[in-house]
Amino acid sequence: MATKNRLKIGIDTKTNEDIFLKEGNLLIVGKEGATKKDTIVYPILNQMISQKDVGITIFDHTGLVSKVAYAIAKKNRRKISYVDPMLRRVKFNPLRGNEDDVISNFVNFFCSYNMESPRFFIDTGSRLLTYSIKVLKTTMGQNATLLDLQKFLENIKGFGRHMVALFSRVSSSDPMTIQEQELITSWFLQDYFNDKSKVYEYTSGVRAFLMDLLSNKAIAKMFNTSEEGEFLELDFKKHIENKEVVIVNTNPADLGGAYSKIQTLIALHLQNVILHETKPVPHMLYFKELLHLRPLFSDLFQASSFDHTFSMIAEMQNGFHYEYLHYEYKNGSFISSFPNVVIMPGTVMKEEFRNTIFSRREVEIMEDADADMDQHEFYYRMIDSCAKGYTVSGAAKGALLPAEESEFLQKRIKRYTREFENQKRFSGGAVSTF
Incomplete structure (x- = not known):
């Protein structure tokens, strides 16, 4: 021991x-x-x-x-x-920390509560979470919260598209990073946020999962680390x-x-x-x-x-x-x-x-x-x-x-x-x- x-x-x-x-x-x-x-x-x-x-x-x-x-x-x-x-x-902010760890944790977390879902929906949901967290961590750093993730996924007041636009303009000298940026930006604009695409519909489980987690006011307040006050x-x-x-x-x-x-x-x-x-x-x-x-x-x-x-x-x-x-x-x-x-x-x-x-x-x-x-x-x-x-x-x-x-x-x-x-x-x- x-x-x-x-x-x-x-x-x-x-x-x-x-x-x-x-x-x-x-x-x-x-x-x-x-x-x-x-x-x-x-x-x-x-x-x-x-x-x-x-x-x-x-x-x-x-x-x-x-x-x-x-x-x-x-x-x-x-x-x-x-x-x-x-x-x-x-x-408590579960999105704070090393990007790879945060993504791994949240994707596994989502999958563990959706093991009965068809593999296609789990894989698509996992991709959405991975890309979304990458966008928010790149543009907002350690300040990104679960409430931001919810706003991003639901594109509340255009927040999702705006963050993708910011993400696409982040400069990098690494060819792999540039390639990843282009892939993620394209996926969001052509698939997820495209009204003609079915991807948004296929990933409804992710948004429902997050909404269930944040539906309690006390829980939402706990995750809202950007709020002012002595905490x-x-x-x-x-x-x-x-x-x-x-x-x-x-x-x-x-x-x-x-x-x-x-x-x-x-x-x-x-x-x-x-x-x-x-x-x-x-x-x-x-x-x-x-x-x-x-x-x-x-x-x-x-x-x-x-x-x-x-x-x-x-x-x-x-x-x-x-x-x-x-x-x-x-x-x-x-x-x-x-x-x-x-x-x-x-x-x-x-x-x-x-x-x-x-x-x-x-x-x-x-x-x-x-x-x-x-x-x-x-x-x-x-x-x-x-x-x-x-x-x-x-x-x-x-x-x-x-x-x-x-x-x-x-x-x-x-x-x-x-x-x-x-x-x-x-x-x-x-x-x-x-």
Whole structure:
């Protein structure tokens, strides 16, 4: 793990010895419920946040984990950036950064949410996004926003044609750049903005996708980084260097179906920072639900297998998701990216899958555990990277928070919940830094 101190997950029920995570990521598999939170999630977050020499970013969509993490961070006097589009004072621009990274992120982002569409429409939409971002990045630099992209795609008040004209006049001495400029300019004027062409109609999915993302006023305000006022720009390079606690809460009750898209965009920005950092600073990640982030984060999964300056702890709501991702990553990269696995009682898996992934002894432990486990017990399996192929597994009892500490946190959570609700009443929608 990217930690100075090892993380304790529980006590082995057979040997009565403390169980610490091996180096690498942790996957927690089990249905949603208080038992999982109290048994494994909250105790681990408490240990992670208590280590002040390591930053952590938490992605949540329930509001519950966010508030607990916030209370723990406040107790430990950590610097916190609490990101919630329904609160105020922070901005995020997914078009800011290296052009190639921005294009790759946004095209993959669009494709991942439109996988059921015919290949022709996905390819045409991807081309439109690629060319549009190139035009805006060339003409507006780092100031281009998603709102500008929307205006460009819909050619509001001629904005699209105007930006293409500016793009066509940008001088360059590089023959490849000149050729690309001519190609993109021609494509927009002869195809996309040409009323006689069908390209505009074929790419309606891109505009609908963006409109869905920006339809919530709070979200649109968060992405409008050109607006005047006192705002903090979400900047993971800075957050990681400062070893901050960053909490991203995107609650579907407030944001509707766009909640996962916002979380994905922010996580993609974080992934770029982590993977491109020349002098890595230890950082930890927590994902409340891993499934909807795939397949966009395969690079992060694979990198974490050998680069332990950062590490992930992620939840997955049922065993069928675990099986799904195992077979999606046929080369085994997903399983190898999470050498530490915790499986909660009552987790349903197909027998064939369980017998394929786990040893006979492990299956016996899991089957016994499912039948006989107490409320705060679970099955664990850990692969030791230092001793290749060596696996430690068994049943364990969770390292619960002490009663006094748990009671203290609950009181603080109630207090912070009231504060957040008051902020919502007066906010236009953005992000808060405390």
